[in-house]
Amino acid sequence: MAISRDDILKSFYFRHACKEFDAGKKIAEADFSTILETGRLSPSSFGFEPWYFLVVQDVTLREKLREFTWGGQKQLPTASHVVVILARKKYFMKYDSKYIADLMRNVQKLPEAVINKKTEVYKNFQENDFKLLESERALFDWACKQTYIALGNMMTAAAALGIDSCPIEGFEYDKIEKLLAENFSIDTGKFGISCMVTFGFRIKEGRKKTRQPMENITQWY
Amino acid sequence: MAISRDDILKSFYFRHACKEFDAGKKIAEADFSTILETGRLSPSSFGFEPWYFLVVQDVTLREKLREFTWGGQKQLPTASHVVVILARKKYFMKYDSKYIADLMRNVQKLPEAVINKKTEVYKNFQENDFKLLESERALFDWACKQTYIALGNMMTAAAALGIDSCPIEGFEYDKIEKLLAENFSIDTGKFGISCMVTFGFRIKEGRKKTRQPMENITQWY
Numbered sequence: 330m331a332i333s334r335d336d337i338l339k340s341f342y343f344r345h346a347c348k349e350f351d352a353g354k355k356i357a358e359a360d361f362s363t364i365l366e367t368g369r370l371s372p373s374s375f376g377f378e379p380w381y382f383l384v385v386q387d388v389t390l391r392e393k394l395r396e397f398t399w400g401g402q403k404q405l406p407t408a409s410h411v412v413v414i415l416a417r418k419k420y421f422m423k424y425d426s427k428y429i430a431d432l433m434r435n436v437q438k439l440p441e442a443v444i445n446k447k448t449e450v451y452k453n454f455q456e457n458d459f460k461l462l463e464s465e466r467a468l469f470d471w472a473c474k475q476t477y478i479a480l481g482n483m484m485t486a487a488a489a490l491g492i493d494s495c496p497i498e499g500f501e502y503d504k505i506e507k508l509l510a511e512n513f514s515i516d517t518g519k520f521g522i523s524c525m526v527t528f529g530f531r532i533k534e535g536r537k538k539t540r541q542p543m544e545n546i547t548q549w550y
Numbered sequence: 551m552a553i554s555r556d557d558i559l560k561s562f563y564f565r566h567a568c569k570e571f572d573a574g575k576k577i578a579e580a581d582f583s584t585i586l587e588t589g590r591l592s593p594s595s596f597g598f599e600p601w602y603f604l605v606v607q608d609v610t611l612r613e614k615l616r617e618f619t620w621g622g623q624k625q626l627p628t629a630s631h632v633v634v635i636l637a638r639k640k641y642f643m644k645y646d647s648k649y650i651a652d653l654m655r656n657v658q659k660l661p662e663a664v665i666n667k668k669t670e671v672y673k674n675f676q677e678n679d680f681k682l683l684e685s686e687r688a689l690f691d692w693a694c695k696q697t698y699i700a701l702g703n704m705m706t707a708a709a710a711l712g713i714d715s716c717p718i719e720g721f722e723y724d725k726i727e728k729l730l731a732e733n734f735s736i737d738t739g740k741f742g743i744s745c746m747v748t749f750g751f752r753i754k755e756g757r758k759k760t761r762q763p764m765e766n767i768t769q770w771y
Contacts, residue, residue, distance in 0.1 A: 378762055470692070477699050482706055
């Protein structure tokens with residue numbers, strides 16, 4: 330199976346925050362399915378999959394998003410595919426929710442004894458280890474962290490397929506959330522926006538990639 | 551360049567949270583360098599690279615970590631490589647920090663006019679769009695989100711190379727932070743722990759991967 334080191338690194342050098350796509354080029358359906366699938370197959374804390382993906386192909390809805398998305402002015406109208414990544418809020422993610430119990434029982438298919446033990450560990454994790462219940466924001470931000478794993482994987486998978494992407498945090502949070510409630514039928518008491526990510530094909534070459542050197546960001550022990 | 555859809559998906563099915571590694575097997579240096587490099591080359595908000603990687607190969611230090619890491623009891627002693635991922639705190643990440651200014655000037659090599667504009671946009675992003683300055687935790691959690699992109703990419707790169715991994719959030723946060731200060735010479739006023747990730751080779755097959763079906767986690771518009 331193994332993919333070569335060179336091919337992996339080529340994908341990472343290929344990927345850049347593509348600010349404008351060629352509006353005439355569409356991603357093949359099988360490729361976009363693969364990208365979404367790498368999001369779905371991403372790992373998450375306790376395996377609780379706190380993500381939800383809105384694929385926005387409707388031009389009018391993209392324009393509505395664009396109104397409050399200063400960081401996506403060129404990407405939103407030109408992208409082949411636009412994904413708004415939501416994260417699940419307390420209603421789903423708190424240790425005693427129906428969602429968590431159902432997921433352990435029906436998706437993870439764990440035996441009842443394991444479910445009880447895992448719930449107890451998860452409760453302690455939220456209450457004491459990471460203190461996630463100190464505010465709604467702390468719990469939601471933790472769910473968002475997991476969605477960034479899926480975000481990274483989808484962009485990496487796209488790059489491996491020769492497809493460009495741009496992640497977007499540049500938007501007016503409250504206005505986008507209101508828009509999701511009013512125009513996308515999202516229950517924003519239960520879901521919040523994590524970020525957006527756009528996919529397509531670059532219209533011009535990006536800037537040369539810049540990063541701090543490895544020795545500035547690593548320490549060996 | 552393109553890697554096939556099948557090879558990409560095979561990597562995603564290969565990856566699982568490997569709870570115990572074969573302690574006798576070491577990752578080749580060139581492979582581990584590639585894994586770390588995919589962390590370094592990961593995207594982050596504004597390109598501000600809020601991560602720092604501690605590679606912990608010292609057995610005594612691993613045992614110290616293990617004392618407060620209930621989720622890494624078998625992984626920490628058996629992994630070929632252990633990485634503690636830190637995220638930068640307010641000292642580095644606030645819009646007016648020296649780190650941000652230096653990074654734009656010396657790493658991103660932006661012209662002064664662009665630096666001034668980007669700083670203004672970043673300030674507004676932190677103050678208004680994402681309200682990151684409402685608490686130290688909000689700003690730190692946002693930095694942590696970016697590190698989860700690197701986390702995801704490193705695990706995906708490992709899987710593509712046929713190398714197993716396990717991400718770890720299962721630890722007593724405050725105790726690990728204290729340990730990093732006392733035994734790893736980390737200035738925990740400036741850096742906090744985001745998560746851990748271990749790499750190596752599985753000693754037995756993992757459970758079959760389980761996930762919610764795609765239609766439960768996506769909506770098209």
